[in-house]
Amino acid sequence: MHSGLAEGQVFISEFKVTENVYNSFIAAFNDKNILHTDDSYAQSKGFKSKVMQGNILGGFLSYFIGEILPVENVIIQSQTIKYKNPFYLEEVLKFEAQVTHIFESINSLEFKYIFNDQSNKKIAMGTILIGII
């Protein structure tokens, strides 16, 4: 495999949940659940404000794989995500991914990743398997 990546290699980035990200997600997928759109309702359920759609993080993961990794020809083969805490509009999430396993036999790499908020509270974590095509 000639990905140039090595087991243990770490990638660190930050992603801001901007109005544009939020509005674009709603425009694309139409998830306007009241928890995601009404601050008062979200606060009545114990949240700080309206809760962002969890799958916004999937978009950030897509950007990480497609644009941050120094490998052009990649395809996502599987992905897991566990949500630990809600995240909110205008938050800047800290992202860290590490190459945990290189499968030379099938030209694939596995990453574990984590999103934290600025106070290092875990937002979500999981694994991604990508193939070098």
Add this chain to the structure above:
Amino acid sequence: MNTETILGEVNKIFRDELDDDSVRIFYETVAKDVDGWDSLSQIHLIVSIEKYFKIRFTASEIQRFKNVGEMCESILTKVNA
């Protein structure tokens, strides 16, 4: 551990990865014998097998396996190494 034991463990991995408890694999089994064993599921099968047995195949090894049994023999060799 012997080839039969390995085959049994690999069968469990196949059932889990293909989400089909009826899958039965044998020494002579090849991809066309198993519903759902396509190129993408093969990736997930290999990932699970390498992780479960804590081994690593090479690309050329994968290409040389003529059937599941040959793969199990390779697994046995690697776990005993």
